[in-house]
Amino acid sequence: GNSVTQMEGPVTLSEEAFLTINCTYTATGYPSLFWYVQYPGEGLQLLLKATKADDKGSNKGFEATYRKETTSFHLEKGSVQVSDSAVYFCALMGDSSYKLIFGSGTRLLVRP
Amino acid sequence: DADVTQTPRNRITKTGKRIMLECSQTKGHDRMYWYRQDPGLGLRLIYYSFDVKDINKGEISDGYSVSRQAQAKFSLSLESAIPNQTALYFCATSHSPGHEQYFGPGTRLTVT
Numbered sequence: 001g002n003s004v005t006q007m008e009g010p011v012t013l014s015e016e017a018f019l020t021i022n023c024t025y026t027a028t029g030y031p032s033l034f035w036y037v038q039y040p041g042e043g044l045q046l047l048l049k050a051t052k053a054d055d056k057g058s059n060k061g062f063e064a065t066y067r068k069e070t071t072s073f074h075l076e077k078g079s080v081q082v083s084d085s086a087v088y089f090c091a092l093m094g095d096s097s098y099k100l101i102f103g104s105g106t107r108l109l110v111r112p
Numbered sequence: 113d114a115d116v117t118q119t120p121r122n123r124i125t126k127t128g129k130r131i132m133l134e135c136s137q138t139k140g141h142d143r144m145y146w147y148r149q150d151p152g153l154g155l156r157l158i159y160y161s162f163d164v165k166d167i168n169k170g171e172i173s174d175g176y177s178v179s180r181q182a183q184a185k186f187s188l189s190l191e192s193a194i195p196n197q198t199a200l201y202f203c204a205t206s207h208s209p210g211h212e213q214y215f216g217p218g219t220r221l222t223v224t
Contacts, residue, residue, distance in 0.1 A: 004154075034212060043116075043202055043215035044155075089154060098143065098162070098206075099170075100213055102154035 002027040006090045006103035013080055013110050021075040021106045023064075023090035031092040033057075033066050033073040034100070038087040047075075047088070080110045115139045116216035118203050124222045125193050133188045133219050135203030144186040145213065146170075146178060149200040158201075161186055193223040 007022040025031065032051045036044040048057030053068035062077045073090060090103040116137045125131050135144065142163050147155040147170075157170030159178040167180055175197060179187045190197055200220050204213040 036215075041217075043217045044204075045215070046212045049212060098160065099157060100155075102156075104152050104154045 002031065002092060002094055002099075002101045004090050004092055004101055004103035006088075006106055008104070009087075009107040011106060011108050013108070015082055015110055015112055016079045017110075019075070019077040019080045019084075019108065021088055021090075021108070023073045023075065023103060025071050025073065025090075025092050027071075027092055027094060029095040030068075031094050033064070034091040034093070035062070035064055035073070035075050036089040036091060036102075038089065038105070040086070044089065080108070082110045082112055084108060085110045116203060116205055116214055118201075118216040118219050120219060121217065122220045124224065126224055127194055129193050131190045131193055131221070133201055133203075133221070135186045135188070135216055137184050137203075137205045137214075137216075139205055139207075139214060140183075141205040141207050141214075142183065143206045143208070144180070145204040145206075146176075146186070146188045147202045147204065148172065148197075149202060149218075155202065158188065190221075190223075193221075195223045197221065198223045 003026045034049045035047040037047045038044050048059040050057040050066035056065045064075045087105045087107045089105045091100045119134045145160045146158040161167045161180045177189045203216040206213045
């Protein structure tokens, strides 16, 4: 079945550091891929998405590229801020499905 | 005003009690979902509904039931709460399959 694996956290960085959170997936066909972010005490918010191979999703300085050859969708940001501290979830939706399959989440802590 | 609201935001209840969590949305979406979030496990789907007359079990529906009272309202019930149902519960909505889901702020439930 479909599944998502993302790197365990917490990831601790200093402000302005480069961020990578790894995400790989297993799925048949051509799933859509998502990154959601959960700020403390809040629900999940869509951060970015990509619906086909080689698409790059981007938002708020974050980027992720849908790599079908490596079944990956790694999240990157060139310069993190303290306000980026949150839990980040990678997720996929199968190409004939309604279901979002989530990774276990990666907590990011950015220190001043 | 928030598009997806959940009540209550926090609840502590005792083992064996019946409890209902409520979700309302103003996005006009037909599809609604209930998830639970546990540390290290990401989000898991409990129930989903594609319209008022279409309700389906997710991957972890045992011990839960739902009611879709209207397009805008989707309630989750625990008929007889048990401690391992202590978790963070999220409601979500979507416009159609393949589209991103929009999450409520969550209900933190503790069963003692």
